[in-house]
Amino acid sequence: MVEVNQFYLKFEANPDRYTLSDLNFCLNHGESLLLLGPSGCGKSTLTYCLNGLYPRELDGEMRGEIVINGKPATEYRPGEISQQVGVVFQDPETQFCMLTVEDEVAFGLENIGVPHEIMEGKINHVLEMVQLLAFKKSAISSLSGGQKQRLALACILALEPSLLILDEPTANLDPIAKKDVIHTIQSIQEKTNCSLIIIEHQLDGWTELTERCLLLNRKGIIFYDGDIRDAIAFKLDELQEQGIWLPKITQYLLKKRLKTEQKLPLTVKEFEEKPFSLFGNEEVNEGNNLPEAGLPYIKASHISWKVGQQPIIQDISLTLYNGEFIAIVGANGSGKTSFSRILAGIQRPTKGSVSIKDRKLGSWKESQLREEVGYVFQNPEHQFIANTVFDEIAFSLRLKMENEAVVKEKVQAVLETCGLLQLQHEHPYALSQGQKRRLSVAAMIVDDQPFLLLDEPTFGQDASSNAELMGLLQGRYESGATIAMITHDMELIHDFATRVIVLHKGRLVADLAPTELWQLPIEKLHKWQLALPIQVQVQNCLKKEGDYAAQSS
Template sequence: MSLMVEVKQFTLKFESNPKGDTLSNLNFRLNHGESLLLLGPSGCGKSTLTYCLNGLYPRELDGEVHGEIVINGKTATAYRPGEISQQVGVVFQDPETQFCMLTVEDEVAFGLENIGIPHEYMEEKINHVLELVQLLAFKKSAISSLSGGQKQRLALACILALEPSLLILDEPTANLDPIATKDVIQTIQSIQEKTNCSLIIIEHQLDGWTELTNRCLLLNRNGEIFYDGDLRNAIACRLEELEEQGIWLPKVTQYFLKNRPQTERELPLTVGEINPFSLFESKSVNTASIPSEAGLPYVKASHISWKVEQQPIIHDISLTLYHGEFIAIVGANGSGKTSFSRILAGIQRPTKGSVSIKDRKIGSWKESQLREEIGYVFQNPEHQFIANTVYEEIAFSLRLKMETEATVKEKVQAVLETCGLLHLQHEHPYTLSQGQKRRLSVATMIVDDQPFLLLDEPTFGQDASSNAQLMGLLQGRYKSGATIAMVTHDMELIHDYATRVLVLHKGRLVADLAPAELWAQPIEKLHDWQLALPIQVQIQNCLKKEGDYAAQSS
């Protein structure tokens, strides 16, 4: 195989961090047609390496680099601006950063125009890539009208249209529902088989990707490579180091480590690999039910509807939330989850209907009082940043409440430590990695101790350690009496934490039930809602089938 990428003794340092390297002495190769999982904790330099591979760094770098990156036999710095994009296509972690046009169709066409594709060939190409990512129906839509997950798929379509030799995907499924995630992985696999392009996949959640590639490149918190090879071997031989660095393992692997850590056989990476394993006693699913008496009515939504330019987004939703619930809001990309959560938080006014908190309509609350009652974490963390340092961002709301400086310092330091941001307290929020920005957005809300927290995808972009810290924090707030509502695509979080699940489908509330009741729904119905069973339930179902088969055979 011929070389696609060669990275030789590559080191990068930012001017803002003169004491340490962000990337340190990297050496690795990637062949044509080869796939690689680039894994590491949040903030270890994975996205920074992407900027180096596609030529943004060192051209736009405030800092210095040493070493060399060779793309298709030519050093990355020797490519002219824009030329390297025909070799290396990147789907960035935040898709909005790469859009420059107003409509879906024009955004895909923009890249094709830049590489000189004749107009008569564009229509077919645009339709083809939009169909691949299930956005053909949105061809004429404004990008601003798309959900976060739909924007992610549009970014992928724009890159696929250019047919690069190397495709880099920076958390490409972070905002996608479970079925869309599976579809994207299958699409990428099909494209690679047809084009023989090389792949670098940056992900925290590995499920689905391990069937596409098993080679992994592992970075530690110092931006150093500590392993390059087979993922299964890394788990067998470097498990302690993986856990110390907060690198996610496939969910099936996590489950077996927790339930049967002393297994003598290789740990499975996928549900399909568990059949050879003997049965064992497994934990039961979450059987929490909706509390009808445990908490008093807290938030009431009455006949909520919302339209954008006469396009219905939310259709006549009525429900009551109770004190002390942990609620998951789920559904397909574009089903209205974010819009509904913003209406509940009083950030967005409904076209029809009303929301009341403590039997008092939101419109009658003073804004300052409402924000003391409700904390909201946006899907895009940058939408809520207003200060110049991480410390000041968290301190801002405390100072508005006229807290003493001693109290501000005590509370901010505690939250910084809990959220793993203490070492970044003097950094500008916009310089953080996406995972760190997410933790900061959560930190700015929880520092105020509001009794009602609404969070839109709070865990995307988090490594295993940060995810555990964040969910432990939310669980602590829940146990202390807070009501929590969380928009999420993570079925495992629903299984482990939620007491109640609201399912939205095409802007309608189609189910309101406990997690165990949701998992008991027909699988066809779950797929129609773009949901999937959590790994724990899949494994238990698989083991139950084996047990039933063994009983029938004996």
């Protein structure tokens, strides 16, 4: 299906550095492949080459050959290759052309001449597969980030390509929706025998679909092509050095330094099937308890917000206290982002009021409010305003007329902490999605606001960047800042949060400590589209095995 031979690529902006170097690999019909590597290593760039966007839209140089279905990619006419290679881009908004969900799916079908009498059935079919049929008539602008990701997938599935490339297709999805999407893709591949390339950082769920991986290092060079289990066994040091995520259960067992001659499991199911004496009866940290409450910081009173006649937030009242690390969780479309924007004073509620330090939001000057509350958007590009990475971080400091020497010192420190020092002269839009996310966080934390609201701050991050970002936020928390973070990552909630706020269909349905959340019935968690973190799943497995052993004896 795909042949890549001695392939090199570099951009005009970096003439002395190849983004991709000497790539050689093949992908057969019906085969699946995990394309893994650190943020900014060229994974998405390779995608643009495989679907024909490069070299047509490339400001730079390409060498080598890419062959799709026996024909060089450069010999396909514009648009022709997209019927064979379908791509769900990392940022789904970049591939939308129309205003409504239905029209967006129809757009691609119309372009390949699908008759109108069968188009309706195809649209309904793919929307049902990605659980968006109820949103068929909705405006795309009204969808959540995760719903937009599923819409992009539906648009590509409707075209039935021979090769499907998914660039972090589940990064913005809640745990249950992620499982559903992976299951859907697996079902589609079985029915159509299409080839599949998955670019992901978080591997959980994907290893059940394929165990072949292609590993890129930070220089855009392939350092491994083969079975993921063998990579963990023989390339572990290099995987960790490059910041490539391992499946969560594998990562957890390695952290516990559990030695075994057998290959480590890639899934919790595999862990359950192995002899438990192999791993020992390890004690597992259950997570954080609620700390003693500090002074009230933000009060939300009977907050409601709707778009037209559609209620998004419904009568939420709560108080956030000084010194909390709060996780805001729930299904895609449950209102998390809307609620966080209301708390930050970016969006006004339809009903109700918000107070910060006992002052209504309306009485705050905008400049004062931004010194008090920092907000990191779900889409990092929504907050970029400067032409270089350095100037983006320096902007708010210069706005406050800080001494330029102080500005330089603060910016350099944040650049180094966020792994952006080598990119300080780049344009923010030239960065990879993971690098853009780190920049958006860096631009916000440089101001030292006492309250930080972050919408999916670890989206698109490799393991090293994720650890640095969360270490940075933990440092801010320990120095007295209050942090509220929207996330779908149950491990982050377990490891960092002191309090969890659960939204479901725009309503506040739970407000509790992580330890209390994990003890709720699993049916309730699944109803809210949540899952147990790996540590708790392991604990439950060991407990079940211990109970079984006790009964047997």
